[in-house]
Amino acid sequence: MSSTTVKSEGVTTLSKPSNAAQQLIGTFAPKLVELTDRVLFDDIWERKELSPRDRSLITVAALIALNRPDQLRFHLGKAVENGVKEQELIETITHLAFYSGWPNAMSAIMIAKELFS
Numbered sequence: 001m002s003s004t005t006v007k008s009e010g011v012t013t014l015s016k017p018s019n020a021a022q023q024l025i026g027t028f029a030p031k032l033v034e035l036t037d038r039v040l041f042d043d044i045w046e047r048k049e050l051s052p053r054d055r056s057l058i059t060v061a062a063l064i065a066l067n068r069p070d071q072l073r074f075h076l077g078k079a080v081e082n083g084v085k086e087q088e089l090i091e092t093i094t095h096l097a098f099y100s101g102w103p104n105a106m107s108a109i110m111i112a113k114e115l116f117s
Contacts, residue, residue, distance in 0.1 A: 018042050020074075052082040060084075061092060064108045065100035072108060076115050086116050 021036035045055055054078035063072040079089060089112055097105035 053079075053084055055083040056084055057088075057092060060089065061096060061100075064096050065105050066092060067104045067107060069107060069111055072111055073115065076112055084114075 018037045018041035020041060021033040025033050027033075044050065050058070056075065059075050060072065060079050060113070063075055076089060080086065090109070093105050093108045093112060
């Protein structure tokens with residue numbers, strides 16, 4: 001995620017554009033890379049209505065509920081970078097066991113354990 005500046009006309013420019021998808025996918029799927037880096041990370045994640053910490057918790061919860069382990073690995077790390085504590089993530093996973101299914105929570109906790117060990 002990047003920092004932004006707002007010009008007097010209300011146009012937002014990125015001082016440090018994201019390139020996470022570019023690093024991961026490269027030129028294999030250029031449009032998906034562009035949309036991921038420019039729209040998702042450089043626009044949606046930078047909106048001021050939710051803090052990066054809140055966006056991380058929401059994203060982690062959605063990825064657990066949808067059982068998306070590949071993306072969950074990245075976003076658990078990003079959540080910690082955004083100020084979510086390890087114990088908060090463990091509690092989020094525990095809470096979601098009752099709302100998104102026990103297998104989803106068990107899969108998520110194994111990923112978290114691997115990342116935090």
